[in-house]
Amino acid sequence: MSTAAAMLPKPVVFCGPSGVGKGTLIEMLMKRFPNNQFGFSVSHTTRKPRDGEIDGQHYNFTTVDGIKKEIDDGKFVEYAEVHGNYYGTSVAAVEAVQNEKRICVLDIDIQGVMKVKQSSLKPIYLFISAPSLDELEKRLRGRGTESEESIKKRLANSKKEMDYGHGAGNFDKIFVNADLKATFEDMALSFKEWYPELDEVAEDDEQKNYMYFSSPMNAQCSM
Numbered sequence: 159m160s161t162a163a164a165m166l167p168k169p170v171v172f173c174g175p176s177g178v179g180k181g182t183l184i185e186m187l188m189k190r191f192p193n194n195q196f197g198f199s200v201s202h203t204t205r206k207p208r209d210g211e212i213d214g215q216h217y218n219f220t221t222v223d224g225i226k227k228e229i230d231d232g233k234f235v236e237y238a239e240v241h242g243n244y245y246g247t248s249v250a251a252v253e254a255v256q257n258e259k260r261i262c263v264l265d266i267d268i269q270g271v272m273k274v275k276q277s278s279l280k281p282i283y284l285f286i287s288a289p290s291l292d293e294l295e296k297r298l299r300g301r302g303t304e305s306e307e308s309i310k311k312r313l314a315n316s317k318k319e320m321d322y323g324h325g326a327g328n329f330d331k332i333f334v335n336a337d338l339k340a341t342f343e344d345m346a347l348s349f350k351e352w353y354p355e356l357d358e359v360a361e362d363d364e365q366k367n368y369m370y371f372s373s374p375m376n377a378q379c380s381m
């Protein structure tokens with residue numbers, strides 16, 4: 159790696175069973191550290207573009223032959239074949255985010271993590287763990303986005319994922335997402351250590367506004 163590349167922010171991998179709260183935590187991080195300090199890479203896909211989807215923005219649209227060749231050439235950090243279509247993340251797409259001095263977030267499954275480990279990327283690997291499998295089921299059902307079949311499939315995977323996630327040396331840090339706010343604050347502290355250049359929004363801007371308007375003095379002023 160060149161010195162210039164070494165100065166760019168390391169990507170960060172989020173992995174964990176479905177429904178554990180990865181998406182929620184990533185969204186919270188992006189709010190606490192706003193203004194595009196984090197970014198997602200643009201994935202490649204061989205599926206046809208849907209109405210309104212722009213090549214290079216929503217996806218990099220490609221062909222099966224094209225993506226297979228690039229995978230063989232080692233140009234992908236991870237990929238998967240889903241219902242006959244390929245989806246993947248190229249090294250170049252991650253580097254594009256890094257070159258903008260943004261932290262590239264990779265929200266991927268265990269298979270993806272294993273592939274990233276064989277790639278040239280040197281990310282920080284985070285595993286988001288669940289307090290229990292029962293709690294995971296509750297969250298997945300509570301989210302209301304999955305069919306019964308999909309819930310069963312996701313839960314069947316979760317046990318294996320949790321085992322791998324807790325395996326020695328597989329991840330740089332494990333966060334057990336029991337209480338969301340506590341997990342997030344713990345995670346925010348870690349991010350400030352890993353990326354000292356991160357710009358943080360005052361934790362409780364909303365809270366401060368609330369206190370301002372609810373203090374008796376200001377309440378009187380605003381009358």
Ligand SMILES: Nc1ncnc2c1ncn2[C@@H]1O[C@H](COP(=O)(O)OP(=O)(O)OP(=O)(O)O)[C@@H](O)[C@H]1O
Nearest residue numbers: 175176177178179180181182297301335336337338
């Ligand atoms: N600590 C928590 N306690 C209770 N509920 C939580 C907690 N963290 C997240 N949730 C809720 O659990 C549900 C699943 O969270 P989320 O969608 O972020 O999971 P995910 O890991 O991104 O799942 P997937 O991999 O399927 O995309 C959401 O409804 C979210 O609000």
